[in-house]
Amino acid sequence: MNNEKRSNFTGKIGFVLAAAGSAVGLGNLWRFPYLAAKYGGGIFLLVYILLAVSFGFALMTAEIAIGRKTGLSAIGAFKALNKKYSFIGYVAALIPAIILPYYSVIGGWVTKYLYAFISGGAKAAADDAYFGGFISQTAQPVLWFVIFLGATALIVLGGVEKGVEKVSKLMMPVLVVLSIFIAIYSVCMPGAIEGVKYYIMPDFSKFSVTTVLAAMGQLFYSMSLAMGIMITYGSYMKKDVNLESSVTQIELFDTGIAFLAGLMIIPAVFVFSGGTPEALGKGPSLMFVTLPKVFESMAGGTYIGILFFLLVLFAALTSSISLMETVVSILCDKLKIGRKLSCLLVFVFSVVLGLLSSLGYGVWAEVKIIGLQFLDFFDFISNSVLMPVVAFFTCVFVGYVIKPEAISEEVELSGKFRRKALFNVVIKYIAPVCIVLILISSVLEAFGVFKI
Numbered sequence: 001m002n003n004e005k006r007s008n009f010t011g012k013i014g015f016v017l018a019a020a021g022s023a024v025g026l027g028n029l030w031r032f033p034y035l036a037a038k039y040g041g042g043i044f045l046l047v048y049i050l051l052a053v054s055f056g057f058a059l060m061t062a063e064i065a066i067g068r069k070t071g072l073s074a075i076g077a078f079k080a081l082n083k084k085y086s087f088i089g090y091v092a093a094l095i096p097a098i099i100l101p102y103y104s105v106i107g108g109w110v111t112k113y114l115y116a117f118i119s120g121g122a123k124a125a126a127d128d129a130y131f132g133g134f135i136s137q138t139a140q141p142v143l144w145f146v147i148f149l150g151a152t153a154l155i156v157l158g159g160v161e162k163g164v165e166k167v168s169k170l171m172m173p174v175l176v177v178l179s180i181f182i183a184i185y186s187v188c189m190p191g192a193i194e195g196v197k198y199y200i201m202p203d204f205s206k207f208s209v210t211t212v213l214a215a216m217g218q219l220f221y222s223m224s225l226a227m228g229i230m231i232t233y234g235s236y237m238k239k240d241v242n243l244e245s246s247v248t249q250i251e252l253f254d255t256g257i258a259f260l261a262g263l264m265i266i267p268a269v270f271v272f273s274g275g276t277p278e279a280l281g282k283g284p285s286l287m288f289v290t291l292p293k294v295f296e297s298m299a300g301g302t303y304i305g306i307l308f309f310l311l312v313l314f315a316a317l318t319s320s321i322s323l324m325e326t327v328v329s330i331l332c333d334k335l336k337i338g339r340k341l342s343c344l345l346v347f348v349f350s351v352v353l354g355l356l357s358s359l360g361y362g363v364w365a366e367v368k369i370i371g372l373q374f375l376d377f378f379d380f381i382s383n384s385v386l387m388p389v390v391a392f393f394t395c396v397f398v399g400y401v402i403k404p405e406a407i408s409e410e411v412e413l414s415g416k417f418r419r420k421a422l423f424n425v426v427i428k429y430i431a432p433v434c435i436v437l438i439l440i441s442s443v444l445e446a447f448g449v450f451k452i
């Protein structure tokens with residue numbers, strides 16, 4: 001994101017839509033439903049919502065305020081406020097570089113599904129074996145991954161973000177309407193009600209520390225928090241735009257889409273696969289295995305499927321563009337190189353890392369790191385380790401170094417800070433303590449020290 005863009009957000013709607021465009025993506029449509037299905041349905045949803053209104057609210061407010069206060073993106077912003085803490089910005093900057101490659105692998109899967117639906121393969125895609133058959137190949141998934149990553153790189157290089165923003169304004173509302181339509185259809189299928197219950201009613205016996213960690217990682221991922229993105233967006237925000245209500249709107253939008261995605265997918269798992277733990281625990285493949293079956297059972301399902309995958313692809317592209325843009329602009333600044341070279345470097349790096357994730361489902365399926373496949377490993381490192389670390393230091397930084405008042409002052413430039421008390425308590429006490437406890441237990445668990 002170059003400097004010219006800093007004056008781009010003319011009003012509140014512009015800011016909220018741009019931030020929501022980055023936030024709403026595969027995290028909402030693909031990642032949220034599979035985590036919710038895996039981690040106990042209703043209990044995951046409840047924990048997620050509680051975290052969103054406390055942690056999510058506090059961190060997003062802090063990040064946007066830091067950005068707006070300094071007018072800088074992550075690395076510069078932490079440095080400007082206190083030199084000793086510039087390391088937070090550096091760690092944050094690493095995260096999009098880890099996410100982009102595997103995000104593009106999933107983006108490639110979405111592109112392939114769109115192609116399959118357009119070329120008359122909707123029926124075949126509804127078969128249980130279709131997805132597994134596709135991702136375990138070598139050339140096919142890599143080809144689609146490189147197409148997706150290449151498209152992202154071309155857009156970032158061409159700097160057509162303005163065009164993307166315009167299309168976003170049209171596509172986002174269509175995505176909401178279509179998601180509501182598909183969710184209603186899913187919920188009304190015979191046998192779906194068990195799934196709706198599983199998704200909405202919390203079963204407290206399914207609660208565990210892992211549920212909280214998974215929900216927390218998902219929250220950061222979905223709202224593009226703890227990786228410097230919202231700081232950058234904040235630096236583009238005008239001083240008279242109401243910061244607190246913008247945060248509320250972005251959160252509502254992001255959580256609303258995630259909730260709908262769960263409602264589209266989880267009841268359908270009960271209808272088509274009987275809601276067994278095995279079917280619910282499918283992980284990254286859940287959306288791709290379940291949704292084609294929903295479309296197949298609908299009149300005109302092929303067209304709905306085409307429209308749906310087109311919208312998912314678009315949401316994924318707007319997010320991958322903001323991921324790549326972040327990495328590219330950091331490289332330009334730090335290495336003092338041009339945009340073209342920087343784009344090329346990021347592209348090559350992402351192809352290499354993404355290859356691991358893609359082939360990890362095929363020829364390298366046997367290769368495991370701490371018991372995880374490559375894609376899951378990268379996902380774990382970024383979401384369950386690095387993001388909580390950045391979030392923890394951000395809380396400490398705001399709570400004890402620059403002090404919460406520095407943030408309140410910034411928020412109050414554009415109106416009353418209604419949830420100031422909540423913000424202070426969460427950022428100073430609740431968030432840092434919880435994050436450390438959860439982080440320690442998750443890392444210990446990952447290395448098999450104990451089982452939660």
Ligand code: PFF
Binds near residue numbers: 320
């Ligand atoms: N928030 C995006 C999603 O939910 O898909 C993922 C993401 C996009 C993270 C852009 C970070 C980012 F810069």
